[in-house]
Amino acid sequence: xxxxxxxxxxxxPPPFAETERGKYFVSILVETEIPPLPATDKQxxxxxxxxxxxxxxxxxxxxxxQVFAPx
Numbered sequence: 001x002x003x004x005x006x007x008x009x010x011x012x013p014p015p016f017a018e019t020e021r022g023k024y025f026v027s028i029l030v031e032t033e034i035p036p037l038p039a040t041d042k043q044x045x046x047x048x049x050x051x052x053x054x055x056x057x058x059x060x061x062x063x064x065x066q067v068f069a070p071x
Contacts, residue, residue: 015027045057054062 017025047055052061053064
């Protein structure tokens, strides 16, 4: 498990939004340093779609995240 780190936060504009139905949403943006990946000679093709978010040339299918699933 990665170590937790302190984050500086600056909110501009305010990150809270209310829908017409009275639900609230929060928007969070985090900046972090990501170490570069090691060099490789492997390649993969990506096909974006409607049934699956993506289908890779390796045959792997990436499902849609349930972002708007009811709670």
